[in-house]
Amino acid sequence: MEEIFAMLLALTAPEPDGTYFANRLAQGDGAPVEVTPCLGPLATPEIVGETIICGIVTVPEDHDDPDNGRTIDLAFAILRAETTYPAADPLVYLHGGPGIGNLDHGLSFMAEAFAPFRAARDVVIFDQRAAGISSDSVSCYGEITANIADVATEGAVPLEEDEAGNPVISQFLPDCLAEIASNGTDLSAYNTTQNALDVPTVLTALGYDEWNLYGISYGTKLTLETMRVAPEGIRSVVIDGVAPQWVRLYDLLALPLAESMERLVRDCAAEPACDAAYPDLGDVLTDVITRSTDGEILLDGEQLPPQAVLSFFAERNNRHHLGSLTPYIPAMIYELARGQDTPTVEMVIEDWRWSVPPLDAEAVIAARGGDLTEQQAQLLRLALGDAEIIGNATDALDIAVADLRRQLHRDRELGPMPGLFDTELSAALPDTITTSDAARAALTDYAGLRLGEPTRDRLSDFVRTHFNGPHLSRLLAIVDAMTEDEIAAVYEYSATTVRSRTLDFQENWIDLTLYACQEDVPYNTFEGYQKAAAEQPYDVSSLFDEAAMGIFTICEAFEHVDREDWHEVVESDIPTVSIGSGWDTQTAASWAKEATRGLTNAQHFFIAEAGHGALAYADCVGDMTVAFINNPTRELDDSCVAATAVPPFYIAPWVEETDAN
Incomplete structure (x- = not known):
């Protein structure tokens, strides 16, 4: 305390x-x-x-x-x-x-x-x-404001579907790019x-x-x-999860996942117990993917699509410090192939919700066998129970402190009036904005506050347009009582709020595509993606086909900008550590080694x-x-590599039962 x-x-x-x-x-x-x-x-x-x-x-x-x-x-x-x-x-x-x-x-x-x-x-x-909050120079404020409700709810995207269901560029994207260019921005920079x-x-x-x-x-x-x-x-230099510019990343969208799958199959085959329990795992995996594509794999009586099967591998990439799913994947694949009970799959998906559960007191006590006295066991129950309570309390405290920090900053830096205006505005919304059309109109005008001068009159006009009754009187009184600095603070808060709610759209549909489309297309092509995907040891196309077609379609709206040596291997003698990871489904682990090809002073892990x-x-x-x-001259040993080696694979109880029969 x-x-x-x-x-x-x-x-x-x-x-x-x-x-x-x-x-x-x-x-x-x-x-x-x-x-x-x-x-x-x-x-x-x-x-x-x-x-x-x-x-x-x-x-x-x-x-x-x-x-x-x-x-x-x-x-x-x-x-x-x-x-x-x-x-x-x-x-x-x-x-x-x-x-x-x-x-x-x-x-x-x-x-x-x-x-x-x-x-x-x-x-x-x-x-x-x-990128992020450095995106102002490439933001189409007018188009985003005009479509604010759709943008904030991810209803506006640069792609639509034609009558055949193929992706086509919506009018929003060229209009957005035209607005950015009209502001004098040189997109090629x-x-x-x-x-x-x-x-x-x-x-x-x-x-x-x-x-x-x-x-x-x-x-x-x-x-x-x-x-x-x-x-x-x-x-x-440290590079971690490596994407060298000479690798055709978009052609090879499917490679990182396929490579991680192939590695797990090899790891199982290399462990005698796993290989004995789940022989020919690669062939079984291929069969499961094929049958799931044909609608023949069931889980709880429902068809399991191939994307769900592939997510067994991909989901590992979403787990930070939550334990490893690797040991259980062979059993999960075999259970789907058998078409019988799926206890391992259910344990991971249902009970664990894709993460290894923390051991509760009874599990720890059971794992210790008869080593603990009853008094020691009771103390352990109390200790682990206290740890869970403390963890929950700490999370709640962090949230409370963050709220307190924001309140103190608002009152200290801006004065209490902008906060009072925000509070009253929030209270007025459910009473006066009662239809979807009214909400869209108010949202558009609120977002539009950031486009003009931060004047008292504009703020008053916004209030008069969208509110009435006692709320209108109170809001206008607050506006009239604010200083010029406080008025400016309301506009700043509005702009910050709108930016926060539209940032995902800006980052994913404008910022990312600016780089990808101007730098990496036509170095990468949809035909190149299809060819590379077909060459992978496992068919993972169900996870990537739509994304690949989408990015290459979007890139039709951009002009490619050639740069000398951009796709050439980087050569340097700067001390470097390059790291690849086994679960990585975004950048192939093998690319970490490839990145060191021109680096004469690099260590790879x-x-x-x-x-x-x-x-x-x-x-x-x-x-x-x-x-x-x-100490960049230090030659590092493999201690971390050893500490993060693949753990022993899980042998499901049904394996022994099958062998016994």
């Missing part, structure tokens, strides 16, 4: 000590920097201005023509090192996507994932150009090479001379390109029991990469 009290006291303190960050930014050079509020939720111990700072670095839109007047605001966060004597070179996280940022909603997760590195150095995160040139611009502006890069997913492609076009200042971005799955990956970044 002392820690909780201290943390709450810190939240109510007048101002944090900002000396560290003030000194840090004072050393910056080049691009202008502006400190801005951090967007929550933050990890509970973080104190804005003292342990974390957020802001914007303004970079040229085109580094090849920096004086053309066009700039981009890139949002950043610095997580301060937890030591009095931090290393001068921070860890810089380059996120994936492309286009999927972290600063709108992911700072708490980032703080947890990169906590091991903060023992010695700062961690710098920034949303890249055309939103690419990985320009993105790589942002890296040193951001870091020197924040006062750093050297840095260490940690890229995951698309961030590995960006890291490799930074090594090629902006190597100065890079001290060391395969982490069998981890998914996309092994850092988030296996604690030892953090230990290993921290050790490497602390």
Whole structure:
């Protein structure tokens, strides 16, 4: 409770000590920097201005023509090192996507994932150009506002279906791109090479001379390109879940999953007990996929589609620190093939909900056999029960603290009136907005507040248009009583809210496709995807055909921009660790080795029991990469590889019963 009290006291303190960050930014050079509020939720111990700072670095839109007047605001966060004597070179996280940022909603997760590195150095995160909250320059505000209800509920997508059911581009996408271009944005400047040139611009502006890069997913492609076009200042590199730019990623959409399936089949065959229990697993798996495609595989009397069978493998990639599904998959495949009882499948899907359940007290006691006295067993029951209660209470406290933090920030920075306006507006909605048409109209006008000047009259007009009765009187009274700064704060809050509710659409349908379509098509083609999918050892096309057709159709709206050497192998002697993972269904584990082809100072590791971005799955990956970044000349051993080896496979009880018969 002392820690909780201290943390709450810190939240109510007048101002944090900002000396560290003030000194840090004072050393910056080049691009202008502006400190801005951090967007929550933050990890509970973080104190804005003292342990974390957020802001914007303004970079040229085109580094090849920096004086053309066009700039981009890139949002950043610095997580301060937890030591009095931090290393001068921070860890810089380059996120994936492309286009999927972290600063709108992911700072708490980032703080947890990169906590091991903060023992010695700062961690710098920034949303890249055309990513997350750095997407303003490529956002079609007018089109999004006009379609706000559909965008916010994912009803608006750039694709429609023609009469034959084939995907075609909706009018929304070309209209959106035309609006962006009409604002003077050079869409061709939103690419990985320009993105790589942002890296040193951001870091020197924040006062750093050297840095260490940690890229995951698309961030590995960006890291490799930074090594090629902006190597100065890079001290060391980690690439984790690797997607080299010379690999035809969209042609090979099916490869990562197929490769992970093939590896599990080999692992089972290599273990005598698994091979004896589930012989010829690969052939059985092929048969199950084929029969599920034909509607012949049943579960609880219902047809099981091939996507469900493939999800046995793919779902492993969605589990962070929740145990391994790997040992149970052979039994699950065999149970579907047998067409009889499916106890293992039911255990995993129904009881476990795709995750290994935490051991309850009785399971632990049973596992210990007769080693425990009754008194010891009772103490164990109490201890594990307390642990569950404490865990639930901690989760609830984190939510409460996040709410308190937002309330304190709102009142401290903006004053109480904007909060009062927001509260009254929320209370008025159910009483006055009673139809779908009225809700759409109010939502469109609310989103439209961000498009004009933040004036008192516009806010009053919005209130008069959509509210009546006592709520109207109270809302107008609040508007009249607000200062100009408070009026501006309401508009800012409106813009932030709309951005938050439309960010998924922006990231997935605009930001990502800007990169994919301008850089990787026609280097990749739908015909190339079909050919590569047909060559895989297992038919996984049911999971990827629709996505592949969708991305290649969307890309018809974009103009491909050729760049010299973009798809060439990166060559570098910068110390590098490259990590591939056995569960990864987004980037093939084999690509981590391929990425080192031109790297003369690289170490490669395969982490069998981890998914996309092994850092988030296996604690030892953090230990290993921290050790490497602390000493990039160190040759790392295979301790983490051994610690994450495939565990013994599960032998279902029915196997022995079958053998006995």
